């Protein structure tokens with residue numbers, strides 16, 4: 001495999017070739033883009049931080065604007081042509097920057113790309129989304145708000161941290177990061193969050209290694225607040241994954257009580273274990289389940305004070321971080337997901353004790369995966385009632401006009417897109 005020669009400009013011929021290779025692999029959409037990138041970086045350990053950033057940002061930039069680039073460069077454009085078109089039009093590289101990187105013929109082609117004009121295009125083309133997705137979103141938004149939302153989803157996300165309140169104080173962490181020259185601000189909404197300017201590498205930061213903070217989008221932090229777990233409670237994180245929210249819930253419980261972290265993915269749960277240790281949590285019990293009706297789940301029927309269902313979903317609210325999802329998801333996959341979401345919510349609800357709380361959340365922007373799932377659940381389960389998400393947040397010092405259900409989007413809140421409904425099992429008489 002071609003190895004990179006790092007240059008001051010970070011745009012050597014070899015780097016260019018590697019970027020084209022990675023892009024070609026990402027554009028098959030067989031695997032998530034972040035997995036393709038991680039693998040490439042693992043196989044090319046000599047790549048410096050700048051080169052990695054160039055490859056990742058370029059590939060993500062192209063995937064975000066793929067529809068536009070294919071209109072400019074031609075539907076059958078090769079990964080290399082897409083790369084050239086992106087650098088010329090998306091990044092605005094002047095012609096001289098292509099010297100030594102592109103052949104004379106390619107440079108002529110780049111000139112035509114630079115001066116090409118496109119007609120306005122369809123809504124889906126302007127949104128840089130597949131037609132099926134725009135059709136679904138147009139049922140919820142008018143054209144101009146959809147374009148605004150799409151543009152916000154087509155921009156990179158900021159980097160947010162959640163301070164582990166079990167180990168650290170937000171102001172102390174903020175002050176330390178600032179002393180180190182990082183641009184750090186308190187998050188606007190989450191009382192546990194810090195927003196950083198730029199994308200500093202933090203995996204080796206002492207405050208990361210000692211569990212004082214974790215990377216977690218501000219919107220995701222608000223979901224933890226909706227669960228609002230207390231010391232000594234029995235809490236279930238039904239779809240815990242690698243534990244982004246489990247860690248937050250465990251810290252809010254001050255490492256007391258019992259916090260069950262269920263998931264069907266052994267690989268994801270395995271990633272939770274070192275994170276629990278770093279976070280100083282001894283109340284978390286990861287449990288691998290075969291499916292939502294596993295006997296291990298049923299044992300807790302009627303016992304949980306709080307249950308979080310952070311449901312598997314299309315993930316379309318996270319397009320800023322995972323832009324390939326819009327090309328990897330499909331209409332049919334969303335329909336299947338909706339059935340699964342209903343089944344998981346119904347199974348999770350059985351665990352909630354009378355008077356206990358159930359939170360259903362997704363990082364989707366589609367009403368089918370959000371309101372429709374909750375509406376169907378409430379219609380089938382008269383033993384549950386809705387609680388206002390806005391009031392739950394307000395009680396914790398978060399001022400956000402969101403109404404009964406939490407709806408976050410990058411254009412309105414500069415967070416990833418999230419949905420959540422807070423439900424309560426009516427206490428028996």
Ligand SMILES: C[S@@+](CC[C@H](N)C(=O)[O-])C[C@H]1O[C@@H](n2cnc3c(N)ncnc32)[C@H](O)[C@@H]1O
Nearest residue numbers: 239240241243244245263264265292310311312
């Ligand atoms: C949105 S992700 C969870 C993210 C996690 N809560 C976090 O904050 O990092 C959804 C998770 O649901 C899990 N999942 C899928 N089907 C499930 C099921 N039937 N029961 C429990 N978890 C399931 C997936 O493996 C995935 O980890």
